[in-house]
Amino acid sequence: MNLTKIDYRKWESKKAVYDFLMNQQKKINKVCFNNALTEIDVQVHPMTGRVDLFNNLFCGGKYLPAGKGLKPQIILFPCALLNKDVAKRGLAHGMIHHWEHSFNDNPNGWNYPEELNEIVYQRFKGKRTSREALWRERHSSRFLAKAYQVARKLNISLENFLFG
Numbered sequence: 201m202n203l204t205k206i207d208y209r210k211w212e213s214k215k216a217v218y219d220f221l222m223n224q225q226k227k228i229n230k231v232c233f234n235n236a237l238t239e240i241d242v243q244v245h246p247m248t249g250r251v252d253l254f255n256n257l258f259c260g261g262k263y264l265p266a267g268k269g270l271k272p273q274i275i276l277f278p279c280a281l282l283n284k285d286v287a288k289r290g291l292a293h294g295m296i297h298h299w300e301h302s303f304n305d306n307p308n309g310w311n312y313p314e315e316l317n318e319i320v321y322q323r324f325k326g327k328r329t330s331r332e333a334l335w336r337e338r339h340s341s342r343f344l345a346k347a348y349q350v351a352r353k354l355n356i357s358l359e360n361f362l363f364g
């Protein structure tokens with residue numbers, strides 16, 4: 201499977217991809233964030249360099265906070281666009297990074313269910329342990345607590361949401 205290029209045949213057109221992502225961004229913002237998030241510029245890019253799906257090393261995208269005169273950005277790579285479910289998960293993941301970056305409420309008061317530790321452990325088991333450490337470093341307790349909420353609201357299993 202060539203994961204460096206986007207197969208637009210699956211999406212009918214490039215416009216269909218962007219329309220889907222824009223609609224989903226609005227829906228997810230409403231359902232999961234009470235419309236608190238500012239609009240994110242979502243871009244689809246061919247993959248360059250190593251696989252770096254939100255730094256989780258499994259999926260395909262990254263989040264860039266707002267810069268000078270630039271909106272915050274989520275960049276999705278082709279492997280995050282295999283189908284609509286995967287695209288929605290990738291987008292929601294990036295939106296949690298945006299939420300975390302945008303708000304600083306109660307930074308240490310977020311707890312997530314213990315089952316999440318097991319899911320993360322199982323995902324990295326047998327892999328270089330540094331990968332789990334790196335993933336953990338980039339996904340705080342606050343991120344994970346929010347991911348738990350978002351996955352429930354979108355009716356996606358936590359495992360699928362984080363690593364599917």
Ligand SMILES: [Zn+2]
Pocket residue numbers: 253254255256293297338339
């Ligand atoms: Zn991430």
